[in-house]
Amino acid sequence: MMERLTVDVAIIGGGTAACAAAVALREAGLTVALLEKRLCGAGASGVNFGGVRQQGRDFSELPLSRRARVLWDGLNAKLGEDVGFEATGHIKLARSEADMAVLEAYARDAAEYGLDLQLLGPNALRAEMPWLGPAVVGASLSPTDGQANPRVVGPAFARLARRLGAEVREHAPVRHAAHDGAGFTVEAEGVSVRSRSLVNAAGAYGGAVAGWFGEAAPVAPLAPNMVVTEPLAPLVTRSIGVVGGDVYLRQTRRGNVVLGGGRGTADSADGLARPVAATSLGAMGKSLTLIPDLAHAQVIRSWSGLDGEMPDHIPVIGPSGTTPGLVHAFGFSGHxxxxxxxxxxxxxxxxxxxxxxxxxxPFRIERFAAWRGPYRSEGEIEH
Structure with a gap:
């Protein structure tokens, strides 16, 4: 039998943003039904690198990122769970003088947004991180950035939403949604939801949901290629990126080194993504040029996941341009x-x-109103 729910707000998607929205809406006193096709936090929110960084973002994202950073300090207390957040700092490495010039320009402009970055020359850098290889010539450090465990953050928000009274339905893929002038109807596997407002947080499928309401949103599938090693003795003290974003790595509390670089393969039809062996090997090789001491580490797993990418590499966040009561948040483009x-x-x-x-x-969906045809993006991926 088809279950029928009537709520104030229906949410399509079960990633961290969607589940955090369910929490905030319940705290505001609204009734909520969240519909996730698989498990909450198991999509892009749970398969990424786990970087909690402000550095390196598009400047349009920095005000949001600065506001988000404050929330991470209190996340364990809010969720009642340890999500592994540590302010280890995020350091972005330069492998050439041209790279260093990029970091210097970014640091200068980021200061206007209140982000204080520390530029390090080769001597200062190696005084702190003597294990770096000779390919590194300098760096930019964001000391308040860090890392967390992406596998637990989304599910923790989902559990809190449930405790607050939200209807969180997993294994409930949405088939269609529509607005009849009085409200929204969302048809999902086993459940039909009637709501006054609708949140489209459907990740790589956010463009399809927007299309139901006559809005163009050219979302392409993005599959970051990830690798993790066996637990190692403490070595990598910072979350590390590089200019260009072709490799990034961090070490967890347990000692595993998580690294990524390049893209896996994505199948939007089945909603799955898979790592590519050659890409994993390439990322491992680039990691060794940064940290030669990882040469004897054993890789124990590789994976990928499906994210949504926009042509300009920043998300869609904001109200619908066609349908009152509909708001969007998707296409986070790997970060x-x-x-x-x-x-x-x-x-x-x-x-x-x-x-x-x-x-x-900058994030309004109307920026794609004149978009036509496919695109191929090779933008930087660094969660």
Whole structure:
């Protein structure tokens, strides 16, 4: 039998942003039904690198990222669980003088947004990190950035949403949604939801949901290629990226070194992504040029996951341009993990007040109104 629910807000998607929105909406006193096709937090929110970074973002994202960073400090207390957040700092490495010039320019411009980055020359860098290889000539350090365990953050928000009274339905893929002038109807596997407002947080499928309401959103599948080693003795003290984003790595509390670089294969039809052996080997080789001491580490697993990527590499966040009561948040283009908690708050603001405390103009879906045809993106991936 088809179950029927009537709520204030229906949410399509079960990633961190969606589950954080469910929490914020319940805290605002609204009834919520969240519909996830598989398991909450098991999509892009749970398979990424786990970087909690402000450094290196598009400047349009920095106000959101700065606001998000404050939330991470209190996330364990809010969720009642340890999500593994540590402010280890994020260091971005230069492998040439041209790379260093990129870091210097970024640091200068980021200061206007309140982000204080420390530029390190080769001597200062190796005084702190003597295990770096000779390919590295300098770096930019964001000392307040860090890392967390992406596998637990989304599920922790989902559990809190349930405790607060949200209807969280997993294994409930949405087939269609529509607006009849009075409200929304969302048809999913085993359940039909009637709501006053609708949140489209459907990740790589956010464009398809937007299309049901006559809005163009050219989302392409993105599959980051990830690898993890056996537990090792403490070595990598910072979360590490490089100019260009072709490799990134960090060491967990347990000692495993997580590294990524390049892309896996993505199948939008079945919603799955798979790592590519040659890509994994390439990322391992690039990691060794940064940290030669990893040469004897044993790789124990590789994986990928399905994210959504926009042509301009920044997400869609904001109200629908065609349908009152519909708000979007998708297409985070490989760097949405750190933003998830604050995007949940922003979605709740948009639903309850129609506006946000954060600047959202760069993320409006209307920027793609004139878009035509496919695109091939080779943008930087570094969660």
């Amino acid at each position: 949405g993990f750190q933003l998830g908690p604050v995007v949940g708050e922003i979605l709740a603001e948009l639903v309850t007040t129609g506006r946000s405390a954060s600047p959202l103009q």
